[in-house]
Amino acid sequence: MSVQDVAVQKAAPPPTPTLRPRRWVAALQSLVLPLLAIITALIASSVFIIISDTELLALWRDFFAAPSIALTASAEKLRAAYSALLTGGLGDPVRIWEGLRTWLATGDNTAFIASLEGIDRTLVYSTPYIFAGLAVALGFRCGLFNIGAEGQLFVGALASAYIGYSIKGLPMIIHLPLALAAGAAAGAVWSAIAGVLKAYTGAHEVVTTIMLNYVAFRLSDYLLTGPMKRSGFNPVTPPVEPSAWLPKLAPDPLRFHAGFFLALAVAYFVYWFLWKTTWGFEIRTVGANPNAAKYAGMSVARNYIIAMGVSGALAGLAGTNEILGVNHFMAQAFSSGYGFDSIALALLGKSHPLGVVLASLLWGFLRAGATRMQSAAGIPIDIVQIVQGMVIVFVAAPALVRMIWRARFLEEEAETIFTRGWGA
């Protein structure tokens, strides 16, 4: 056995896309690591929750004088925080039960509907995550790290908002698809710039997409304060025509809209595209081994551009979804960093559409819960980003999780290559 062969033997198989009956066990097993990663991250972030509270910190200063005070106070803080997270993300079971009883008893469903706000938020928040997470995941599959989803989101939002408010009197059946297509196309074009640069000059997509992010932000600054500005004081666009809205599927005050189902459909489309078409086969081959792809007669450059374009279209849809489904106009602060969060989602979902959907639901839940944590327990919403940073680390470093949990039972898993160095 030569050295090379031994090294190869040690690298275990990455998950095969086609799930065969006996692979379900493996599939379930592959959930263990992400779950442990999330749990670890949540535990670790408890520390930050405690140190963020200056009163608690004061108690800890007197820890040696009165340890129980500091401990109980911290435990109380964490309990409050995490119950806020749960009720914020899923709803308060007591309220739901009461609401349901009132509805059944009196036929008045307002209380019930209001009690569903938590779950409504979770679904609404998770929708852009699904789109953006798919964008990054598709890039990973082609060996590209599209870190510029945020910028693509912005140009997608701008384009769809423009189509949404500037064209009037169209029937919805034309206007809505048109606005969606505009958002996707704008995102695609924006990211294809990075794809073209990568393909023909070798400029690394990580830096170019980040730079394109800043350019997109400045561009939107310019458009929102100039050509696309609504008359009035605020730098926002005119309202989008209702004919371009993504139809709302739940009564007020809930905000659940058709975007969620669109996202699920797009997730299935991405799965189909990657594993059931020759284009997807090429993209995955280029991602797994560009040299072999070239040998087999595929154009590496063309696939970089296609993958980057599709990825950007998905990111553009994430922005479009927010404009047409939630805000109905474009403002500078419309995105709360979906583009950056999507990196964690793609990693957590192992770059598989189903995984991305599950991860996005979790993220939507965290975000919805964190909003409530902020209002109810006074914990800044940025905690989500801290959790995120840690989740990325833990998912990318299975060995670390294994070490923390002393989980020897977890099989050595394939360490998928996500990115390459600066070279071609």
Add this chain to the structure above:
Amino acid sequence: MAPVLELRGITKRFPGVLANDHVDFTLEEGEIHALLGENGAGKTTLMNILYGLYTPDEGEIYVRGKKAEIHSPADAIDMGIGMVHQHFMLVPVMTVTENIVLGAEPTRFGPFLNLREAAEHIRELSRTYGLEVDPDAYIRELPVGVQQRVEILKLLYRKADILILDEPTAVLTPQEVEELFEVIRSLVARGNSVIFITHKLKEVMTIADRVTVLRQGRVVGTTTPAETNEQELAAMMVGREVSLVVDKAPAQPGDVVLTVEDLHVLDDRGEPAVRGVSLEVRAGEILGIAGVQGNGQTELVEAITGLRPPLHGHIRIKGMETTWATPRRFFETGAAHVPEDRQRDGLVLSYPVRDNLVLNTYYKPPFAMGFLIKEKPIEENATRLVQEFDIRTPDIYTPVSNLSGGNQQKVIVAREFSRPIDLLVASQPTRGLDVGSIEYIHRRLVEKRDQGCAVLLVSSELDEIMALSDRIAVMYEGQIMAVLPAEATTREQLGLLMAGVRPETLSQPVETVEES
């Protein structure tokens, strides 16, 4: 007197493999001890243990009679052990001096390098041992033969006296091998001891004082060249009688399939690598391209297969112009390509066997309808080929990274040979494989030839070229030195041609086959 080096009961396990199984080995002072075994027998693993790159699971090492704990190369260097690795351990963008002093740098005023002093010392060393090299040259500009001298100088600079040479002749011409043997003899004459790792029987017979044969991680026996012969060593090495020749009937050449005319190709650095090559391969014959690695063979094959656009000249397959063809167009003319580096180019290691078997035909019926992938035909194809080509894999869904080198190569061979093809370009098709797989692939190649396929075989193994080819083209510095009929050619002639000696200056006139 205690031997200078003794290994006792060395055992090393890798996941799923027992690389060394209670290996005993002794090296006497001033001897050249060959360690013989085929690819994968555990020779390199054993030496990496000795050099501190691996830790053994069991066993002890004694250096000059004392028990030695070797945990890192630094420990080994301290004990006077030095190793020239099969793949050179040189930094291409640094100079000879920088490479040699690395890790043992002379300094002045504290941390500052004193390279001038080092260069002086290196000049002295190279004079003493007859290892000519310019200390200020950059490694990337040096030919491999010179690079090997640098590697040896690295050991001498560290005053190593137990020298391990891992397959040192793989990259050399027969003449350079002779020179290397001279150097080794002069090293031993000065009191050094040498372990010479190889899988080539001839070299053992020429240079070794003693030889230890390794098979599947175990020591089969130790003997001296005087007490044995090549046949016996081969049997020890492989564990059964091996025929050292490939059975084949005389070739029956048909029409010209591949024509290359005055081809010029640049390498990655933009330097000319192929300089005016013309050749023809006919249906039903094997044209072997012999030559030391790095003389333009890689670039020639890449140009023919569409991976590298040529600068000038023409390539035609069955009369069709394919000079600027893409790899896809190359395949679609009915040609096949077994690439030089199977893991880099030929396979997607993370893909299952099934997908690797359609890597370049996935877009065509029956595997695809338009842009839709058809899974069923792909799986049927895989099941059939796994059986037909005897690919040892648990199932067709197993990633090829889990297969052994021989089976990985069989995947490529199955994919390329199972299509109807008229031209086969095979580059180093048996590199790093065990004897069983080598025999299998040789058989398949001859079989393809007999079916009327034109075969262009590139190999740096002279034995392989001589055993398989019907005609042999020798390549040196980007040019074809001569094209010779295989049966009338000797190793010596080929060796001289590979070293750049012009055919017309050879003492024995060589019959050259002129291109029309």
Add this chain to the structure above:
Amino acid sequence: MTPTTFDWTTFRHTHLRRERVLGVVYLLMGLLIWFLFFPSVEPGAQAKFGLNLVTAVKPPPLPDLVVPARGTILLVGLISAFIGGYQLARGFRDPQALMGVVLILFFVAFIVWATAGKSFNLTGMLASTLLRATPIAFGALSGIWCERTAVINIGIEGMMLSAAFTSVVVASAVHSLWWGLVAAMITGGILGFVLAVLAIRFRVDQIIAGTAINIFAVGLTSFLSSSWLSVRQDLNAAGNFKPIPIPVLAKIPIVGPIFFNVNIIIYLMIGLVILTHIVLFYTRWGLRMRAVGEHPKAADTLGINVYFMRYVSVTVGGVIAGLGGAYFTLGSVGRFDEAMTAGKGFIGLAAMIFGKWTPIGGFIASLIFGLADALQVKMAIMSVPIPSEFLLMAPYLVTIIVLSGVVGRAEPPAADGQPYVKE
């Protein structure tokens, strides 16, 4: 045998063609200068360039540099056209290098055009170039330390941001800028070490590890600044380092006020550029760093501890990024704002690439980026007829152009980004 009908002069011609193209490009640049800038300038308008800093009093003030705008543009365009013409007719030995000259000419024409009829403080802009280049240069140096041992550090941005935060908090808490600086270095060093552990011990994909550090840093600093700094404003008031004039040198006209009357962090940056250059190319440590970055296995077989080299170098890289972070706060505004690094860490990486992984090259590249940034501010003030948002894009666009290798490709260290697996 094998007649070579192919003559190498044909080959030279294909190369010549590229050289011709360059000649044409230079010629066109000359024409472009005329077309773009000449017509919109009033005849007789003058461009006035101030050569004194507004703050500078002591050195005898230099007279303003006044040039006729149209004439200068005409002249500069002519020179560019001449270079192109000469390249076409005779050919320069190194036509690629002239790209730089032509770009400078274009830049001069642009400034003269923008200044026509107004006045423009040239020394002021150059001084602000250095200020704006400083964090970028720290980023580039940090990247060089990491990548010369083959660890990609894309987390420089996050390291800077975290260090900017801790430096302000510590400096405000103990009322000492120096302790703030130390805190910044420690923060950067810790994050550098974390990156090293992730990349080396756990073999995490390095770009992903760096991204995690970035996201984590943004989250943590925003989290802590909204939970602490919003309550305790006194923790976000550190003040800043004042410029220290170096005797004699500071009195040199133009150069003096730009380079020798700056604050300690900028001196540190210049010192680090020189130090890194010496370490990398003249010391034992540097030789080993380069070997580890190019061919870790070769270094390993010679008894060099690859992992140790990487741990130390990446941690040092983190410390340097930390200093860069301190520049944002202690070196300029004296307080912390969320996301205040604004991508400078990434631009630093681009500067590193542009500078071909060398400290001096990286520094020069940083100056170019700094210039783009400084110019953008000046132009906005001078109300040039370009929307300010577009001027703000300039540094980012320049980065993209530079990365696309328009100005020549560079080779990274051969093992860059690959974990070293010791069997």
